[in-house]
Amino acid sequence: MSRFLTPAANRPIRSLASLLLAGAALCMPGTAQATDGYFLNGVGAKSKGAGGVAIAMPQDAFAIATNPASATAIEHRLDVGFEVFIPDRGSEIIGNQAGLDGVYSGNDANPFILPEFAYVRPLSDTVSVGIAVNGNGGMNTAYETNPFASFGATGPAGVNLRQISIAPTIAVEIAEGQSLGLSPHFVVQSFEVEGIQPFAANSQDPANFTNRGEDWAFGAGFRVGYLGSFGDDFRVGAFYQSKVWTSKFDRYAGLFAEQGGFDMPASWGVGVSVDATPRLTLGADFKHIEYSDVNSVGNPIASLLQGVPFGADDGPGFGWDDIDVWKFGAVYQASDKLTLRAGYGRSANPVPQSETLLNILAPGVVRDHYTVGATYKISETFEITGYAMRAPRQTVSGSGSIPAPFGGGEANIHLAETAIGFSLGFGF
Numbered sequence: 001m002s003r004f005l006t007p008a009a010n011r012p013i014r015s016l017a018s019l020l021l022a023g024a025a026l027c028m029p030g031t032a033q034a035t036d037g038y039f040l041n042g043v044g045a046k047s048k049g050a051g052g053v054a055i056a057m058p059q060d061a062f063a064i065a066t067n068p069a070s071a072t073a074i075e076h077r078l079d080v081g082f083e084v085f086i087p088d089r090g091s092e093i094i095g096n097q098a099g100l101d102g103v104y105s106g107n108d109a110n111p112f113i114l115p116e117f118a119y120v121r122p123l124s125d126t127v128s129v130g131i132a133v134n135g136n137g138g139m140n141t142a143y144e145t146n147p148f149a150s151f152g153a154t155g156p157a158g159v160n161l162r163q164i165s166i167a168p169t170i171a172v173e174i175a176e177g178q179s180l181g182l183s184p185h186f187v188v189q190s191f192e193v194e195g196i197q198p199f200a201a202n203s204q205d206p207a208n209f210t211n212r213g214e215d216w217a218f219g220a221g222f223r224v225g226y227l228g229s230f231g232d233d234f235r236v237g238a239f240y241q242s243k244v245w246t247s248k249f250d251r252y253a254g255l256f257a258e259q260g261g262f263d264m265p266a267s268w269g270v271g272v273s274v275d276a277t278p279r280l281t282l283g284a285d286f287k288h289i290e291y292s293d294v295n296s297v298g299n300p301i302a303s304l305l306q307g308v309p310f311g312a313d314d315g316p317g318f319g320w321d322d323i324d325v326w327k328f329g330a331v332y333q334a335s336d337k338l339t340l341r342a343g344y345g346r347s348a349n350p351v352p353q354s355e356t357l358l359n360i361l362a363p364g365v366v367r368d369h370y371t372v373g374a375t376y377k378i379s380e381t382f383e384i385t386g387y388a389m390r391a392p393r394q395t396v397s398g399s400g401s402i403p404a405p406f407g408g409g410e411a412n413i414h415l416a417e418t419a420i421g422f423s424l425g426f427g428f
Helices: 007-027 045-049 061-065 068-073 197-202
Strands: 077-094 102-105 112-122 127-143 157-175 178-194 215-230 234-241 267-275 280-289 323-333 338-347 368-379 382-396 410-427
Touching: 045 061, 045 077, 045 323, 045 338, 045 368, 045 382, 045 410, 061 068, 061 077, 061 112, 061 127, 061 157, 068 127, 068 157, 068 178, 068 215, 068 234
Parallel strands: none
Antiparallel strands: 077 102, 077 112, 077 410, 112 127, 127 157, 157 178, 178 215, 215 234, 234 267, 267 280, 280 323, 323 338, 338 368, 368 382, 382 410
16 A cells, blocks of 8 residues: 555644544553563564564564664554553571561452553655554552551552553654664653551651652653664664653652662664565564663662662662573464464563562562463454563562661562463554
8 A cells, every 4th residue: 555645644644643642541550560671571462472573573663662773664554452451479487586487479460451552654655654552561569458457567669660662753764674762751640658657757858768659650651663674584673772861759768769769771772584485484583671770770789788868869769689581482374364473572671580589579570481372353444452461470589688787688579470461453
């Protein structure tokens, strides 16, 4: 079909972008994903069904949320989807002399519904624009039985971090089969924590440490991407996502380093895909996430023992390491109407054994995830896609994890994940 659109077609499409921006608010219900640390393992039902592979294997409009250059490889379309996400998280404390020992379930909140939207429109044979609105990441724990009750904590304990990404996109095919893309990357995030009152004594601002209700922050960064086709059946892609510099969580200025700072870490990745046969496409992605570069995420708890309080410029954080992520996916065209997918992802664990105490609240430790999916084409302009994901339980056993001033012993944390999702794809 023609890549050019008539002026009459412009009017509803301009409104569509506004609707997608408004839809960001709908993406905020309790987010709890943590497959790649606290980032999503993929965006869009087709990518998720193929293990999260997307850098060089664009399948729908959601591909621009990973690699903005993908817009030139996608026809005029709208994709709307949602995921039902069920994490299984919890902890065990052993050998603690202050009475914390016990097994604790963090599953008081489940399941989570995560909607997402993406739209791509070609402007010409070489220029395309789009927008993606999706849950970018998050973490939720809800302990009805507070693990810190023996320290004097009252009520339930847990955190709820939610991050929504809004990424308008432009991509240009600069030469035959060679495209570059750019996305200004806007983020809306919210945070709430409760039930950690005893630790406020170690904060420079104890009044803004816990049980302060939901707080909001806003930020911006950018994402750039490249997508290249070599021959008819081989593609290479790459992206770089800058750190997203955000406003501060003022209500939690005594908890997070830099008086409530919680920037989103930078990441980058490369990918390849190949048409192994006329019906079978194989893809692989590598991604690196720089968690340690954000003080509130990467700083270790050891700084607390060196006299640096929570909330200080270099105050304690969750002690997360940078991680590498590998993804592999297969897409098989079973018939003119039916497409089948399968995939596997392997992520490093960001939580060291020495940092499990605070990560009772944020056990983003799953490493393996397995996916299957399918698309059924109902008509030339309408299709439905479904997928399922399972990340088996991963446990990190603490080693030197509870400092002696807190009674010593070890905190062991675990996480498993199950998800199913669906999307509707509309062609124009």
